[in-house]
Amino acid sequence: MPLERIAQVSGSAVYVPGNDIDTDRIIPARFMKCVTFDGLGEYLFHDVRKNEEGIDRDHPLNDVRFSGASILITNANFGCGSSREHAPQALYRFGFRAVIAESFADIFFGNCTTLGMPCAVAAAGDVSALAAAVEETPAAPITIDVEGRRVSGAGLDFSVNIPPAAHDALISGQWDPIAELQEGNAAVADRISELGYLAQGQ
Amino acid sequence: MPTRKTMGQNLFEKVWDAHAVRSLTNGQTQLLIGTHLIHEVTSPQAFGMLRDLGLKVKYPSRTFATVDHIVPTDQRVEPFSDPLADAMIRELRKNTDEFGVTYFDLATGKQGIVHVVGPEQGITQPGTTIACGDSHTATHGAFGAIAFGIGTTQVRDVLATQTIALGKLKVRRINVEGALSPGVYAKDVIMHIIAKLGAKGGIGYAYEYGGSLLESFSMEERMTVCNMSIEGGARCGYVNPDDKTFEYLRGRPYSPDGVDWDNAVEGWRSIASDDDCNYDDIVNIRAEEIAPTVTWGVSPDQAFSINGILPDPGTAASEAERLSIDEALDYMQLEPGAAIKGTKVDVAFLGSCTNGRLSDFREVAKYIKGHKVAAGVMAIAVPGSQIVDVLARKEGLHEVFIEAGFEWRGAGCSMCLAMNPDKLVGDQLCASSSNRNFKGRQGSPSGRTVLMSPVMVAAAAVSGVISDAREVFQVEQAST
Numbered sequence: 001m002p003l004e005r006i007a008q009v010s011g012s013a014v015y016v017p018g019n020d021i022d023t024d025r026i027i028p029a030r031f032m033k034c035v036t037f038d039g040l041g042e043y044l045f046h047d048v049r050k051n052e053e054g055i056d057r058d059h060p061l062n063d064v065r066f067s068g069a070s071i072l073i074t075n076a077n078f079g080c081g082s083s084r085e086h087a088p089q090a091l092y093r094f095g096f097r098a099v100i101a102e103s104f105a106d107i108f109f110g111n112c113t114t115l116g117m118p119c120a121v122a123a124a125g126d127v128s129a130l131a132a133a134v135e136e137t138p139a140a141p142i143t144i145d146v147e148g149r150r151v152s153g154a155g156l157d158f159s160v161n162i163p164p165a166a167h168d169a170l171i172s173g174q175w176d177p178i179a180e181l182q183e184g185n186a187a188v189a190d191r192i193s194e195l196g197y198l199a200q201g202q
Numbered sequence: 203m204p205t206r207k208t209m210g211q212n213l214f215e216k217v218w219d220a221h222a223v224r225s226l227t228n229g230q231t232q233l234l235i236g237t238h239l240i241h242e243v244t245s246p247q248a249f250g251m252l253r254d255l256g257l258k259v260k261y262p263s264r265t266f267a268t269v270d271h272i273v274p275t276d277q278r279v280e281p282f283s284d285p286l287a288d289a290m291i292r293e294l295r296k297n298t299d300e301f302g303v304t305y306f307d308l309a310t311g312k313q314g315i316v317h318v319v320g321p322e323q324g325i326t327q328p329g330t331t332i333a334c335g336d337s338h339t340a341t342h343g344a345f346g347a348i349a350f351g352i353g354t355t356q357v358r359d360v361l362a363t364q365t366i367a368l369g370k371l372k373v374r375r376i377n378v379e380g381a382l383s384p385g386v387y388a389k390d391v392i393m394h395i396i397a398k399l400g401a402k403g404g405i406g407y408a409y410e411y412g413g414s415l416l417e418s419f420s421m422e423e424r425m426t427v428c429n430m431s432i433e434g435g436a437r438c439g440y441v442n443p444d445d446k447t448f449e450y451l452r453g454r455p456y457s458p459d460g461v462d463w464d465n466a467v468e469g470w471r472s473i474a475s476d477d478d479c480n481y482d483d484i485v486n487i488r489a490e491e492i493a494p495t496v497t498w499g500v501s502p503d504q505a506f507s508i509n510g511i512l513p514d515p516g517t518a519a520s521e522a523e524r525l526s527i528d529e530a531l532d533y534m535q536l537e538p539g540a541a542i543k544g545t546k547v548d549v550a551f552l553g554s555c556t557n558g559r560l561s562d563f564r565e566v567a568k569y570i571k572g573h574k575v576a577a578g579v580m581a582i583a584v585p586g587s588q589i590v591d592v593l594a595r596k597e598g599l600h601e602v603f604i605e606a607g608f609e610w611r612g613a614g615c616s617m618c619l620a621m622n623p624d625k626l627v628g629d630q631l632c633a634s635s636s637n638r639n640f641k642g643r644q645g646s647p648s649g650r651t652v653l654m655s656p657v658m659v660a661a662a663a664v665s666g667v668i669s670d671a672r673e674v675f676q677v678e679q680a681s682t
């Protein structure tokens with residue numbers, strides 16, 4: 001089953017500032033008590049968006065000017081911490097389709113790619129310029145050209161880095177690797193029979 | 203002309219090569235995962251995906267399950283009072299039953315934190331690849347395994363194919379040479395490394411820990427070090443296997459035995475990094491430089507010596523650093539230029555996959571005898587597994603803790619991330635032997651975490667404030 005090719009993502013954007021925003025922040029652990037990912041979007045950034053009484057705090061995602069944004073802009077080491085896929089799932093179910101940041105934590109990056117949600121790495125200066133431009137014109141459509149590794153919109157146009165593996169997977173519609181992994185079944189069985197510790201158990 | 207000797211390989215390269223099945227079209231490698239560990243939080247959705255695709259678990263004998271994050275540590279009778287937690291344990295039971303996966307459930311006496319259970323059962327072995335939907339999977343690297351944390355979709359991939367798609371990592375060798383001063387522990391070593399190299403320093407790397415200090419470490423100490431690799435950004439961390447590794451594994455339920463044992467040991471020995479191997483980077487640290495270390499902020503690299511002075515955002519090297527110091531001090535309710543020593547503590551938590559093993563409780567018990575937890579401090583000791591609990595009880599350790607005013611609980615993750623009823627309330631400050639000090643990590647959105655070694659947690663518990671355990675417990679310092 002070929003997946004959709006993700007060659008570009010367009011939409012309005014919102015800037016959530018901060019370095020080292022960890023997955024506990026993106027989706028606090030207490031909302032992970034679930035056996036499906038449905039409904040996680042509601043709890044995205046819960047503890048920074050709501051106060052202890054559940055009332056909205058000042059947060060870009062509570063700002064009506066940015067409602068409907070599908071591109072998240074943020075700073076360095078986004079998604080560090082726990083490997084929970086609940087974090088990218090919460091972003092996706094909230095409505096995000098791509099993230100632009102100065103850098104990403106490894107596991108988070110991989111999890112996003114597997115969901116078909118591109119993560120683009122931009123220079124710090126480009127992130128601040130884009131954040132400022134989006135603040136100025138919140139509705140401005142922003143386009144991530146995944147294939148050409150560029151971001152444009154709101155009067156800006158700059159290049160981003162999308163590592164080759166993710167880049168190729170997204171534009172070829174193979175961001176979910178399951179089909180290709182299954183093609184390797186025979187080779188896997190061979191390798192298992194070669195490896196002592198695995199051969200024994202079979 | 204003499205033939206040029208080919209360069210040796212490091213352990214990571216050897217294990218990678220042995221498990222690399224083929225190249226994928228995006229350039230990643232299809233990597234065989236020898237051993238797959240699962241728990242109740244990140245697996246239910248993966249089983250759901252498997253069902254949606256109409257797939258089976260391809261090699262059910264290579265997946266092992268336990269329940270750790272959501273189990274209550276006090277009232278362990280089912281149904282759990284939290285219906286969501288109860289639904290999760292039932293789901294795991296259903297999934298492991300339906301797909302024929304070994305499950306260390308509460309009734310087996312082998313339940314515990316997945317990273318404690320694997321080694322304890324001898325499932326964790328040198329030269330293997332291990333994956334688990336949990337970022338602290340690097341713990342298993344202490345045995346010379348390449349162990350990764352993976353996302354839920356990858357859990358599905360392992361269940362369905364016993365493989366994942368992954369790009370090869372670079373390898374950074376971290377040498378720690380020398381001996382630790384009294385009162386300084388493996389936990390301090392890894393916290394020191396993270397503070398030095400940063401929370402992002404390890405992105406793209408596997409960390410190989412070595413040097414005379416690591417060689418002198420017990421397996422449990424090595425596990426503590428490898429456990430926090432992810433806090434330093436490294437997806438996996440490992441120590442080369444040696445006689446200590448083999449001794450630890452001998453006779454465990456899933457360890458090979460008889461002639462298989464001898465063959466296995468021979469194989470394990472050969473998997474260690476060659477003397478002439480290459481590393482992408484090398485870092486050298488002197489053990490004597492390392493002091494009892496505590497975090498002061500909301501990222502694990504915001505850590506310093508217990509005698510450190512809180513940083514001043516005004517003197518930060520960059521705007522980004524100024525912002526993060528400001529944010530951290532504000533959240534932690536600490537003042538720039540002040541000492542962290544003397545900060546009032548509300549809760550003391552001993553446990554987690556970093557420091558919830560028998561040796562941790564033994565070490566603390568040595569010091570808390572004759573001391574009492576300070577008034578107003580809630581102190582809990584949570585064994586990492588049911589087996590740790592039983593062994594500790596056999597030695598009477600639980601009595602030492604209870605006598606000192608700790609609560610001795612049942613096995614689980616507990617307050618490390620508070621998905622069970624063990625939570626901070628409001629802005630309580632917790633002296634914690636766990637591995638993450640993120641905002642809200644311990645269950646309250648404004649709860650504050652200060653990470654430290656178990657003996658330092660005990661010192662905080664009995665003095666009621668963050669303290670230098672060497673002073674509280676009068677640890678003799680070697681004269682120099």
Ligand code: SF4
Nearest residue numbers: 338554555615618619
């Ligand atoms: S003890 Fe903490 S870090 Fe370890 S597996 Fe449990 S929740 Fe994760």
